[in-house]
Amino acid sequence: MSTSGKSKPSDNQKDPRYHHGNLRRALVDAALGLMVETGGTSFSLREAARRVGVTVNASYRHFRNKDALMVAIAAEGFRRFSQALMDGAATGSSARDRLLGSGRAYVRFARANPSLFRLMFGSVSAGDAGREDEELVLAGSAALDVLKSGLAAFMNKPPESPAVTVAALRAWALAHGLSYLLLDGQLAHLPLDPDALIDQVISADV
Amino acid sequence: MSTSGKSKPSDNQKDPRYHHGNLRRALVDAALGLMVETGGTSFSLREAARRVGVTVNASYRHFRNKDALMVAIAAEGFRRFSQALMDGAATGSSARDRLLGSGRAYVRFARANPSLFRLMFGSVSAGDAGREDEELVLAGSAALDVLKSGLAAFMNKPPESPAVTVAALRAWALAHGLSYLLLDGQLAHLPLDPDALIDQVISADV
DNA sequence: TCCTTATGTGTACAATGCTCACATTGATCC
DNA sequence: GGATCAATGTGAGCATTGTACACATAAGGA
Known part of the structure; x- marks a missing residue:
């Protein structure tokens, strides 16, 4: 035996x-x-x-080194992130609601995982180590694709059309910026509920 | 002697x-x-x-320690940042152009000083060391005030009115998010000139 | 001139990232 | 089965780092 x-x-x-x-x-x-x-x-x-x-x-x-570990963590983060965005979209029935759902999920993810979010969009991921890592690049662009396809559905246009690209960029920038500002506590002085804030800022756009 | x-x-x-x-x-x-x-x-x-x-x-x-130095650097960064925003606003004659000028300056600053920008909005500044540093807090809020007053002028309303606050938040989030996305090289695949992109994304909002 | 405070030096320590040489494991081939 | 060998792990060691403590020097007012 x-x-x-x-x-x-x-x-x-x-x-x-x-x-x-x-x-x-x-x-x-x-x-x-x-x-x-x-x-x-x-x-x-x-x-x-x-x-x-x-x-x-x-x-x-x-x-290979510590940076490589950080890149791997970032990639894992992006995978969870994509999932969160998809889950957020799944809560809505109309195209618009699904889009808003992703936006809320975006900001919520950042607030729920501040360290991970920062690492994902930090200098290591943006640096050479990150750009050369296929896993990271793939996971990163997958996240954007969720937003993009959501917007394409909402706008009823092909995902690769220029209008959708620019709109997706706007939506992404909006959610991304809002997330960061919340993380930085730079909005702490506002007497607003963060969740309500998200809706107010995002929904005005679509 | x-x-x-x-x-x-x-x-x-x-x-x-x-x-x-x-x-x-x-x-x-x-x-x-x-x-x-x-x-x-x-x-x-x-x-x-x-x-x-x-x-x-x-x-x-x-x-007191290394973090304190980083906080001081961030504060210095915010001072330069405010100046850049004001300079950007000074290029326009109408309230709208001045506002757009700040937006462009925002993104340009980030692209011109990626490391500094990241430090300014990084975890050290957001952490305890940063939140307790009066110099940093002051320099940081001064930067927001530039945007806020610009928007107040454009909207012809008092800077502290709710409408201006939310609008400033939107504008800030937009510029901030766009800056970060550019820094991360996440927009590198787009066949667009960054400067044109800025105008396209920002100007659609105001 | 002396004394005090601000500012700088020197020595030391634990922790870290990383390298090189060696040990163990587990699968593969005979 | 046993030998072979790549994959995976250990151990000792090195340069560097952030920080602490004791001491040295500078500058300025009593």
């Missing part, structure tokens, strides 16, 4: 096995957790590895 | 004097330079001090 004297992978729940199984994913999750706890966009590679129960150097088998 | 054997402050142009004169300012400038060279939002406190020709610890006489 295969039950040798040495411990098998399933002998212990505390992951005593040499090979982790999916270190890459575990590191992304751990780093994300650290960011949430800190509130900022930065984290310690060593600390993340420590949490996973692995040496720092093990992470270098899955990521 | 005051000419002792030791070197006087003015004996040498290379700043041999013990007391630097304005280390605080010099450190801000050096750090800003480093950020520009790196392209990112981060820099090394030690490297900045090195450039100024001073020990790292000297900087702790002027800033």
Whole structure:
């Protein structure tokens, strides 16, 4: 039988096995957790590895360097983001409501995941490391496509038409800017409910 | 006489004097330079001090820690930003043109100073260190006031009226979002001239 | 002139990102 | 089965960083 004297992978729940199984994913999750706890966009590679129960150097088998890990986190963020946008759109029945739903979801996502949102649109993602990462680029453009197709449906025009492109850009910029301003607390002095604010600002546009 | 054997402050142009004169300012400038060279939002406190020709610890006489330096840089950024917005407004004659001028200046500033812009609206400024810094808060709200007063003039209403507040918010969000999208290179695939894009997106709103 | 405060230096420490050499694992081929 | 080998992990070590503490020097008023 295969039950040798040495411990098998399933002998212990505390992951005593040499090979982790999916270190890459575990590191992304751990780093994300650290960011949430800190509130900022930065984290310690060593600390993340420590949490996973692995040496720092093990992470270098899955990521070329720390920036690469951050890019992976950003990509994961964009995937969740796209999903959130689609879920938001699904709440509406008319094309207009679906569009508004995405807009609300956009801002809500930013407010719910400030660190992740900042990382996704931060300098690392925009830098060389991010632009050369196919996974990130793909996940990023997928998010825009959700908005774009929503607008195309609303405007009843092909998604690639110039009118839709510019309109999508406007809508995107609006949601994006509003998200950031809320994150920065720069709207804290306004006596308005954030959710109401979203509707007021966004709905005036469409 | 005051000419002792030791070197006087003015004996040498290379700043041999013990007391630097304005280390605080010099450190801000050096750090800003480093950020520009790196392209990112981060820099090394030690490297900045090195450039100024001073020990790292000297900087702790002027800033409680590195975050404090970053906050000071952000504040300086907001001051330049306000000036840029005012300059942009000054190019127009009508209220509408002045408003558009600010909008263009907003986006142009972001594109011209990506690192600084990111720092200004980054997590450090939004965090505790930033919110508790009077200088930053003041400089930040001054920038918004430029937009607000411009809109108030255009709408011919008092700056504090609800209509102006919401409109300013929309305009701000639009410019802010557009700036970020451009910085992130997320609009690079569009076959549009950025400057034309600005006008197209902004002018449709007012 | 002395004393005080502001400003700077020197030494030191823990933490971090990263590199290189080595160890272990698990699948594949004979 | 056992040998082979790439994938995956460990360990020691290095330069750099942010920060703290004790001390040195400068500048200016009593």
